Amino acid sequence: MTNEFASFQVSLKVMLHWEGKILLLRKADLEDIDLPGGRMNAQEQMTPFGDVLRREIAEELGEQISYTLGKVGFVYRVRQKRYRTYYLVIVYEGDYLGGEIQLSDEHKRYEWIEKRTYHPNRKDFYAGDEEKYLAFQKYFEK
Numbered sequence: 271m272t273n274e275f276a277s278f279q280v281s282l283k284v285m286l287h288w289e290g291k292i293l294l295l296r297k298a299d300l301e302d303i304d305l306p307g308g309r310m311n312a313q314e315q316m317t318p319f320g321d322v323l324r325r326e327i328a329e330e331l332g333e334q335i336s337y338t339l340g341k342v343g344f345v346y347r348v349r350q351k352r353y354r355t356y357y358l359v360i361v362y363e364g365d366y367l368g369g370e371i372q373l374s375d376e377h378k379r380y381e382w383i384e385k386r387t388y389h390p391n392r393k394d395f396y397a398g399d400e401e402k403y404l405a406f407q408k409y410f411e412k
Contacts, residue, residue, distance in 0.1 A: 286305075286365070302394060345358065
């Protein structure tokens, strides 16, 4: 059996915590749930993950955002049909320290949700992202 996808890339995300809440983003195209961060560029293969995340956070949330980065919270894979690739997504824990959020064109809106009471809803995830949905579900069960 041959794999129809040509490559596998790494994406780094951060689950930002603030006063018992977590920052969730909504993608501009499908309105599905996302977290701040993104894929590593080819020239960043040996760049520390924290530096890659710093670039991505500045691009997606604005240069003013301040946060601390903690441990890895969970990992999942997603399939990107358009680019014929898979992403291995590593999600870090982080604490939001401040700064005005200024979304890039990649996201339509954001919300701070209550970590204790949030339950991921299947309709908030792209149809092909079953592993992402299950990873979020397990994370929020803790």
